[in-house]
Amino acid sequence: MTIRTRFAPSPTGYLHVGGARTALFSWLHARKHGGRFVLRIEDTDIERSTIESVNAILEGMTWLGLEYDEGPIHQTERFGRYKEVIQQLLESGHAYRCYCTKEELEQMREEQMRRKEKPRYDGRCRTKREPREGVEPVIRFRNPVEGVVVVDDLVRGRVMFDNSELDDLIIARSDGTPTYNLTVVVDDLDMGITHVIRGDDHLNNTPRQINILKALGAQPPQYAHVPMILGDDGKRLSKRHGAVSVMQYREEGYLPEALLNYLVRLGWSCGDREIFALDEMIALFDIRDVNKSASTFNSEKLLWLNHQYIMNSEPEHVAHHLSYQMSKLDVDPTEGPALVEVVKAQRERTKTLAEMARNSLFFYRDFDGYEEKAARKNLKPEAVEPLTDMLQNFQALPDWSAKAIHRIVKETAELRGLKLGKVAQPLRVAVAGGPVSPPIDITLQLLGRERTLRRIERAIAWIEAQGANA
RNA sequence: GCUCCCAUCGUCUAGUGGUCUAGGACGUCGCCCUCUCACGGCGAAAACAGGGGUUCGAGUCCCCUUGGGAGUACCA
Numbered sequence: 123m124t125i126r127t128r129f130a131p132s133p134t135g136y137l138h139v140g141g142a143r144t145a146l147f148s149w150l151h152a153r154k155h156g157g158r159f160v161l162r163i164e165d166t167d168i169e170r171s172t173i174e175s176v177n178a179i180l181e182g183m184t185w186l187g188l189e190y191d192e193g194p195i196h197q198t199e200r201f202g203r204y205k206e207v208i209q210q211l212l213e214s215g216h217a218y219r220c221y222c223t224k225e226e227l228e229q230m231r232e233e234q235m236r237r238k239e240k241p242r243y244d245g246r247c248r249t250k251r252e253p254r255e256g257v258e259p260v261i262r263f264r265n266p267v268e269g270v271v272v273v274d275d276l277v278r279g280r281v282m283f284d285n286s287e288l289d290d291l292i293i294a295r296s297d298g299t300p301t302y303n304l305t306v307v308v309d310d311l312d313m314g315i316t317h318v319i320r321g322d323d324h325l326n327n328t329p330r331q332i333n334i335l336k337a338l339g340a341q342p343p344q345y346a347h348v349p350m351i352l353g354d355d356g357k358r359l360s361k362r363h364g365a366v367s368v369m370q371y372r373e374e375g376y377l378p379e380a381l382l383n384y385l386v387r388l389g390w391s392c393g394d395r396e397i398f399a400l401d402e403m404i405a406l407f408d409i410r411d412v413n414k415s416a417s418t419f420n421s422e423k424l425l426w427l428n429h430q431y432i433m434n435s436e437p438e439h440v441a442h443h444l445s446y447q448m449s450k451l452d453v454d455p456t457e458g459p460a461l462v463e464v465v466k467a468q469r470e471r472t473k474t475l476a477e478m479a480r481n482s483l484f485f486y487r488d489f490d491g492y493e494e495k496a497a498r499k500n501l502k503p504e505a506v507e508p509l510t511d512m513l514q515n516f517q518a519l520p521d522w523s524a525k526a527i528h529r530i531v532k533e534t535a536e537l538r539g540l541k542l543g544k545v546a547q548p549l550r551v552a553v554a555g556g557p558v559s560p561p562i563d564i565t566l567q568l569l570g571r572e573r574t575l576r577r578i579e580r581a582i583a584w585i586e587a588q589g590a591n592a
Numbered sequence: 593g594c595u596c597c598c599a600u601c602g603u604c605u606a607g608u609g610g611u612c613u614a615g616g617a618c619g620u621c622g623c624c625c626u627c628u629c630a631c632g633g634c635g636a637a638a639a640c641a642g643g644g645g646u647u648c649g650a651g652u653c654c655c656c657u658u659g660g661g662a663g664u665a666c667c668a
Contacts, residue, residue, distance in 0.1 A: 130668090131668090132667080132668045134667085134668080164668060165668095166667090166668080167667055167668065169667090170667070170668090171668095220666095224666070227665090227666090231664095231665095234593095234594095235593070237593095238593045238594080239593075239594070240593075240594040240595065240664065241593090241594085241664060242594095242664070260666055278596095278597070278598095281596070281597075282596095283595080283596075284595085287594080287595055287596090287664095288595095289664090291665095292665085292666055294666085295666040296666060297666080299666090301665090301666070301667080301668085302667070302668045303668090305668095306668085321662095322596095322597065322598090322661085322662070323661090323662055323663075323668090324662090324663090324668085325596065325597065325662075325663080326595075326596060326597090326662065326663040326664080327663080327668090329596095347597085349597090349598075349661090350661070350662080352660095352661080384604095387604065387605080387617090388604070388605095389604090389605095390605095391604080391605055391606070391616095393606065393616085394605090394606065394615075394616040394617075395616090395617095396604095396605095396616080396617055396618090413598095413605085414597075414598060414599095415597090415598050415599065415660095415661095416597095416598070416660080416661060416662095417603085417604065417605090418603060418604080419603090419604095420602095420603045420604060420618070420619085422603080422618060422619055423603070423604065423617075423618040423619075424618090425618090426617085426618055426619085427618085429631095433631075468630095469631090470629090470630050470631040470632090471628095471629055471630040471631075472629095472630085481629090496628090500628095531627080532627095535627090541627085542626095542627045543626090543627045543628075544627085545627080546627035546628075547627065547628060549627090550627075550628060551628090554628095556628095557628055557629075558628055558629040558630085559628070559629075560628095560629090560630090561627070561628090562627060562628080563627095
């Protein structure tokens with residue numbers, strides 16, 4: 123039997139990191155076993171589902187590279203099928219119409235709470251048949267009253283629930299639309315899902331779903347409830363609390379594979395390994411190795427991982443993602459050095475692509491002014507002579523290469539009896555506007571001769587103007 | 593409240609009864625390298641929630657306590 127997994131988000135917001143990890147685990151499980159990964163949109167709550175959210179989720183999946191083999195299937199397109207199943211359940215006596223009003227139910231709950239009981243539907247419409255005037259009924263599933271439901275969870279192990287703890291849940295609203303616990307069962311069944319991998323907030327729903335499955339005469343799939351991801355505050359990170367969007371990481375200059383790598387290590391590990399290429403993840407991942415306990419999202423470690431990927435990925439690949447950041451800054455990469463070269467020069471010193479783009483702006487565009495502190499420290503009168511030396515030598519340099527540039531900087535320092543830093547640093551501030559850049563020879567080479575000469579001239583003029591003002 | 597789940601450094605984790613004076617990674621702090629910032633190298637501080645059992649022996653098994661999380665909707 124081929125393995126089939128699914129990711130089934132409800133479109134009530136963007137794709138957040140918790141959802142993305144669940145999707146990743148599902149995807150990994152399917153890929154590992156040569157199975158199929160299905161994307162299903164759980165949009166039965168018409169009130170809260172939006173098309174924008176659907177698009178945001180799709181966009182997130184695409185950016186992460188979690189391609190699905192089937193879907194997206196919208197539950198709203200399957201209402202006919204759900205009606206059919208509800209009718210079947212009604213006919214077999216596994217479901218019944220309930221004419222209780224919301225007010226009655228609310229009152230029931232309050233009384234139960236007051237008596238310190240677990241609030242639950244007491245089944246008062248179980249045997250009643252006659253309709254009530256002016257009340258559109260809901261349809262409830264007739265849950266077994268006795269016995270236990272055993273969930274053999276791939277990550278939790280065996281979990282047991284007493285049927286006496288469960289009540290008769292609503293499977294169709296009074297407007298006829300089906301609810302989650304019904305649709306999820308029908309869909310997983312119809313779509314032949316073999317492994318339901320989802321957040322452990324669904325563990326409590328599982329016995330009800332198994333009961334519905336049994337009423338339908340079907341075999342339950344395998345379940346794997348993965349732990350939640352908590353925010354820095356230790357609170358659950360999910361749709362109802364401020365969870366961070368996957369796409370926000372794109373905006374901040376993260377590589378999708380870095381996010382994926384970070385996410386897979388949250389709740390799963392493989393000895394001491396930290397870095398996993400996608401194919402390694404697929405080979406090594408096993409849903410049974412997933413931890414039971416919730417974990418906290420640690421942005422610092424994600425940042426480190428992103429840096430690792432920036433440093434160790436193919437520069438062409440990094441450059442591709444860098445171009446997105448450049449365009450956000452209105453930079454035309456053809457007006458300066460090739461992005462691949464910028465990546466090679468900057469990758470050790472920038473942890474995100476957004477930072478890389480910002481720090482590389484000076485290669486493409488003249489800066490407005492010097493960073494104050496750096497200028498005060500380096501663009502002083504005594505810098506004029508070495509800068510002038512270099513200006514002349516650079517003009518005469520036959521070969522504009524890092525090696526030749528380096529030689530001139532070094533010779534200038536020696537000639538003037540200065541340490542290399544005393545020459546390189548003023549030069550750096552002159553061409554980059556601030557105290558930080560790649561090695562000075564590489565920086566100048568990438569910047570190009572014309573820009574370099576103009577900026578040195580500009581710096582000399584600036585120093586002299588400062589002197590005149592003083 | 594009730595039901596279910598969880599519990600190793602600040603964080604992610606290794607650890608499946610003896611090799612644990614508990615290993616790795618992020619972060620933090622030193623030192624080295626150095627034209628800046630970094631990268632890199634070396635080193636340090638840092639954890640088995642508490643209490644009972646079981647056992648010759650427990651981070652590892654059982655129970656209780658405590659703490660955290662989830663569910664308890666005509667949400668998913």
